[in-house]
Amino acid sequence: MDATPKQKWSLAAVSIPVMLWTLVPLFWIFSLAVKPQSIQADNKYFPREFSWENFQLITTGTASDLFNPALVNSIVVCLIATVISVVLATFCAYAIARLNFPGKKLILLVSLAVSFFPVISLVTPLFDLWRNIGLFDTIPGLVIPYLSLTLPLSIWVLSAFFQQIPWEMEQAAQVDGATSWQAFRRVIVPLAAPGVFTTALITFFTAWNDFVFAISLTSENARTVPAALAFFTGASQFEQPTGAISAAAVIVTIPVVILVLIFQKRIVAGLTSGAVKG
Amino acid sequence: MSTVTDTPPTRRRDQHRPKLSDRARAERALGWKLAGPAFVIMLAVTAYPILQAVWLSFFRYRLTDPDSREFIFLSNYSVIFTDPLFYQALWNTVFITVVTVAVELVLGFAIAMLMHRIVLPRRTLRTIVLIPYSIITVVSAFAWLYSFRTDTGYVNGWLNTLTFGAWDASFDWFGSWLPAMGVIMISEIWKTTPFMSLLLLAGLAQIDGAMEEAAKVDGATFWQRLFKVVLPNMKAAIMVAVLFRTLDAFRIFDNVFVMTRGANNTETLSTLAYKQTIDRVEIGMGSALSVVLFLLVFAIALIFIRGFKVDLAGSK
Numbered sequence: 001m002d003a004t005p006k007q008k009w010s011l012a013a014v015s016i017p018v019m020l021w022t023l024v025p026l027f028w029i030f031s032l033a034v035k036p037q038s039i040q041a042d043n044k045y046f047p048r049e050f051s052w053e054n055f056q057l058i059t060t061g062t063a064s065d066l067f068n069p070a071l072v073n074s075i076v077v078c079l080i081a082t083v084i085s086v087v088l089a090t091f092c093a094y095a096i097a098r099l100n101f102p103g104k105k106l107i108l109l110v111s112l113a114v115s116f117f118p119v120i121s122l123v124t125p126l127f128d129l130w131r132n133i134g135l136f137d138t139i140p141g142l143v144i145p146y147l148s149l150t151l152p153l154s155i156w157v158l159s160a161f162f163q164q165i166p167w168e169m170e171q172a173a174q175v176d177g178a179t180s181w182q183a184f185r186r187v188i189v190p191l192a193a194p195g196v197f198t199t200a201l202i203t204f205f206t207a208w209n210d211f212v213f214a215i216s217l218t219s220e221n222a223r224t225v226p227a228a229l230a231f232f233t234g235a236s237q238f239e240q241p242t243g244a245i246s247a248a249a250v251i252v253t254i255p256v257v258i259l260v261l262i263f264q265k266r267i268v269a270g271l272t273s274g275a276v277k278g
Numbered sequence: 279m280s281t282v283t284d285t286p287p288t289r290r291r292d293q294h295r296p297k298l299s300d301r302a303r304a305e306r307a308l309g310w311k312l313a314g315p316a317f318v319i320m321l322a323v324t325a326y327p328i329l330q331a332v333w334l335s336f337f338r339y340r341l342t343d344p345d346s347r348e349f350i351f352l353s354n355y356s357v358i359f360t361d362p363l364f365y366q367a368l369w370n371t372v373f374i375t376v377v378t379v380a381v382e383l384v385l386g387f388a389i390a391m392l393m394h395r396i397v398l399p400r401r402t403l404r405t406i407v408l409i410p411y412s413i414i415t416v417v418s419a420f421a422w423l424y425s426f427r428t429d430t431g432y433v434n435g436w437l438n439t440l441t442f443g444a445w446d447a448s449f450d451w452f453g454s455w456l457p458a459m460g461v462i463m464i465s466e467i468w469k470t471t472p473f474m475s476l477l478l479l480a481g482l483a484q485i486d487g488a489m490e491e492a493a494k495v496d497g498a499t500f501w502q503r504l505f506k507v508v509l510p511n512m513k514a515a516i517m518v519a520v521l522f523r524t525l526d527a528f529r530i531f532d533n534v535f536v537m538t539r540g541a542n543n544t545e546t547l548s549t550l551a552y553k554q555t556i557d558r559v560e561i562g563m564g565s566a567l568s569v570v571l572f573l574l575v576f577a578i579a580l581i582f583i584r585g586f587k588v589d590l591a592g593s594k
Contacts, residue, residue, distance in 0.1 A: 092316035101309025125330035
């Protein structure tokens with residue numbers, strides 16, 4: 001839809017408070033990260049002095065042994081969990097949205113139940129089991145419970161997306177002689193790609209966000225960033241490590257912003273080129 | 279292109295068996311082939327812990343004292359339902375859920391519309407808006423905690439300036455129930471509105487633009503187009519977004535934990551369960567609370583699916 005210049009500018013004006021609402025806390029964390037310890041509690045939004053001491057503390061200083069491996073672990077664990085979940089969920093959600101077979105309601109109900117079961121209560125028995133079979137504090141030991149967060153979420157979100165797909169195109173392909181599988185691969189997959197990408201984003205961030213599993217099922221080798229952050233906070237009871245936490249937060253935000261940039265291009269392209277308009 | 283002729287004979291043969299056609303049976307088989315792996319893996323990673331939690335909730339069981347583990351059946355539940363602490367936590371959880379989801383739906387939809395239509399800082403806006411969702415909840419909680427705290431924060435100073443000194447610059451946001459809940463909810467809303475927007479934007483983008491164009495040509499106002507064309511066509515996306523956010527908000531934990539740790543009656547069901555399980559290592563009681571929390575969540579989900587007809591299975 002073509003917007004008039006007036007609409008264009010008023011929309012641009014409206015976007016400013018929206019962006020400010022998002023950016024004010026973000027810049028605040030950056031501000032805290034670059035404030036030297038001496039002015040950490042000066043109640044000023046903008047830093048009067050810049051210092052890299054907080055970043056040095058976590059990347060090369062005393063907290064680096066905790067932070068650097070945690071960053072690597074977070075990326076590895078979340079990527080593996082995301083890929084597994086989205087691939088499996090794509091097939092599952094297609095079947096649920098499209099095919100007639102007994103038990104699909106059950107799958108959705110179970111997904112929902114699994115997806116929203118309080119994480120804390122999954123942790124206690126898993127802790128016990130993982131220690132017994134040697135999965136405690138390993139990458140698979142985190143990926144597996146993460147699937148309980150990411151897999152049902154992927155199935156639900158993708159099912160909703162797939163419901164809105166114009167299925168008559170698949171039928172058209174089948175009338176033209178394509179098998180179910182061909183119709184799925186050649187017609188539905190390209191139509192579904194925007195939903196799949198959006199789901200991949202959501203799934204990744206869900207895994208990235210978890211800290212209950214991370215803090216309960218790891219000790220040193222597989223510890224992820226949220227768990228490491230929690231460790232910073234517990235370092236001293238009376239002195240908040242505000243700067244170190246903020247610096248770590250800034251660092252973990254950067255790869256995510258890059259990810260958002262990469263994925264966003266495809267999401268925008270995919271979502272806006274609606275399938276019906278073709 | 280020419281294989282269309284294969285279909286009619288198949289149909290004719292199926293008429294002799296009214297129960298299941300070959301095609302329907304093949305569809306069933308394909309359905310489970312596609313959905314099976316996801317379902318089995320999902321069950322495998324959760325069935326054991328879930329059943330174990332239910333089982334453990336029937337015991338008086340402290341990790342520090344495993345020998346005195348005792349089967350007490352539903353006693354943990356009767357303790358929970360007679361404890362005012364539970365009802366305070368329940369009320370806080372419901373309060374946070376209703377307020378945040380309502381605010382997020384309106385805010386999230388407005389932002390989704392903006393992202394959908396905006397021309398100029400289009401890419402920048404979309405990128406910036408999505409960032410909070412990708413930020414770890416713990417980080418968001420710290421950002422807002424440090425914003426409002428009297429020792430590090432700037433919010434009191436800003437409010438003081440905006441009100442020409444009428445606002446007490448040393449106001450303790452975490453000293454009483456309502457302000458503390460307010461800050462918790464601000465962080466929750468800030469962090470999760472993008473999730474709402476993302477889902478709603480995806481729903482918006484799936485709408486056939488020609489329909490809205492047609493309504494516009496026919497003279498429909500903005501609000502008419504919104505309520506008669508846009509919203510009905512993205513009902514599925516809206517309901518899923520609201521359902522997910524409601525259930526997610528209901529187990530709010532990270533923000534409360536970082537900001538107040540349940541002080542000043544800000545305990546929620548999840549923090550209560552955590553305290554029982556981890557702090558007090560009362561595995562039985564913690565499991566019972568978790569089961570109660572789960573049943574509440576399950577009930578909400580059922581209400582959505584049955585009551586509001588959120589039908590992901592897509593049966594007509």
